[in-house]
Amino acid sequence: MQEKSLHTPYLTVPLTGAKIPAIGLGTFGSDHVEPREIADAVKVAIRMGYRHIDCASVYGNEKQVGQAIASLIAEQVVRREDLWITGKLWNDKHDPKDARESFLRSLEDLQLEYLDLYLIHWPFPNYHPPKCSVDSRSPNAIPYDHDRYMATWRVLESLVDEGLVRHIGSSNMTVPKLGLLLRDCRIKPACNELELHPHFQQPELVRYCKEHGIVPIGYSPLGSPGRPERDRTTDDTVDMEDPVIVGIAQKHQVHPAAICLKWAAKNGHVPIPFSTKEKNLRANLEAVCSDPLTEDEKLAIDGIDRGCRLIKGHVFLWEGANDWHDLWDEDGTITR
Ligand SMILES: NC(=O)c1ccc[n+]([C@@H]2O[C@H](COP(=O)([O-])OP(=O)(O)OC[C@H]3O[C@@H](n4cnc5c(N)ncnc54)[C@H](OP(=O)(O)O)[C@@H]3O)[C@@H](O)[C@H]2O)c1
DSSP, rough: OOOOOOOOEEEOTTTTOOESOOEEOOOOOTTSSSSSHHHHHHHHHHHOOOEEOOOOOOTTOOOOOHHHHHHHHHSSSSSSGGEEEEEEEOGGSSSHHHHHHHHHHHHHHHHOOOOOEEEESSOOOOOOOOTTTTOOOOOTTTSOOOOHHHHHHHHHHHHHHSSSSSEEESSSOOHHHHHHHHHHHHOOOOOEEEHHHHHHHHHHHHHHHTTOOEEEEEEEEOOTOOOGGGGOOOTTGGGGGGGGHHHHHHTTTTTTHHHHHHHHHHTEEEOOOOOOOOHHHHHHHHHHHHHOOOHHHHHHTTTTOOOSSSSSOOOOOOOTSGHHHHHTTTTTOOOO
């Protein structure tokens, strides 16, 4: 017997009043999950009730994901207007002429007439070859250049003007960089995608987003247990093994993954967990649909932040930079 589909909850996007599904499906295969398998997961997820899919050109699977979405729309499993599809511009396509072309390619690959959200994936126009080691440095890599970022942002604004994109946003930003963007933009970022999980809560950045009406979309919400080797260091901690998370999971009789997602939902983030397993896809959707955390449980998890950034971004560093901390403006000023 086919299991019944669930109804995803929604949050309101302050900028437009649009409804964003409060959980999305990630589609980054961490360099080891094949596009076909991810496209199959997209199909299973949408049939189950997911309505939000987090895509990016650099994930190398938009064609297959697009076919999956198109087949479900053709079969009338879902209507286009009930889906929220996010795309992202990769770092080697920031140049305005490349940015527009890259967006149009994504739109074609995804077989869509518009995207719900288009993000600048990283604020650096710094390219690195796929699967390169963390020590590799591109000779052309540069620190944050606000004029160049804004030139790319203007392209995103023009896509909104043309009706090709409903919302635009940022990713991997910091408070000072977002401040400059808000100062100089014509169309505000509706969403900011950032690493967010119980051991990496970025409270100041999340507060800043909310104060400015920007929806925080949380990536790696489970602590990214399948992340590529290049993104692992011996200091990394494991959210799903934290005794506070495990204890609350036992009380709710769910996997610790569900507690990470309930915590995200309770804090007003939109988590975008990745999975290719039907059982995990369902558990993750159910986690935000029912049995929320109590206020005390939320506060207990708020208290276990370890400041443990997992996606450090080494490969985007420029020659002469000290280390990955330079990407994240930790003293409140932009590192140049
Ligand atoms: N904007 C950015 O720069 C950026 C950066 C990183 C990621 N992202 C986005 O965020 C998405 C999610 O991040 P992520 O993939 O790094 O990490 P994640 O969602 O925290 O973790 C995914 C891993 O958790 C496992 N998992 C999922 N549900 C589970 C459950 N219920 N129980 C136990 N294990 C479970 C998955 O394995 P199974 O497949 O076996 O379930 C997979 O290995 C990405 O796919 C991507 O779309 C964006």
